Amino acid sequence: MSAYAWERVYRRLDHGRAQNNLRAVLNLLSPTGEYFARTFIDLQGLRQEADYDPNFTITRPATVNIIAQAETAIRDFAQLTQEERRLLVAQSMFDRR
Numbered sequence: 001m002s003a004y005a006w007e008r009v010y011r012r013l014d015h016g017r018a019q020n021n022l023r024a025v026l027n028l029l030s031p032t033g034e035y036f037a038r039t040f041i042d043l044q045g046l047r048q049e050a051d052y053d054p055n056f057t058i059t060r061p062a063t064v065n066i067i068a069q070a071e072t073a074i075r076d077f078a079q080l081t082q083e084e085r086r087l088l089v090a091q092s093m094f095d096r097r
Contacts, residue, residue, distance in 0.1 A: 013092060015044050021091040032076045033084045039073035040092075 022037040029037060043066060050056050058066075077085065 009093075015048075017095065018092040019044055021094075022088070025087065025091050028087070030080065030084060033080055033088060036073045036077050036080070036088065039069050043070060 019041050022041055026034050026037055046058075046066065050058070077088070080088070
């Protein structure tokens with residue numbers, strides 16, 4: 001994928017829609033796919049809290065743990081079937097109808 005195409009996809013992600021859509025399909029996912037979706041939802045919630053709560057604080061050990069969770073979810077995503085990866089991407093990128 002070209003850098004331009006990746007930038008367009010990256011900037012298009014609506015995190016709120018992705019969270020809602022992923023919650024709606026948790027029961028359709030394998031345990032690994034569910035872990036990925038739940039990690040995305042949880043970490044996005046933490047990011048929002050960090051961005052919008054001026055009193056938000058986090059310890060270094062908690063930060064290291066969060067990074068490890070994200071790395072595991074990304075590594076696991078690569079192990080999913082192509083069909084499940086497509087489902088997760090579609091639910092993250094597009095409106096549900």
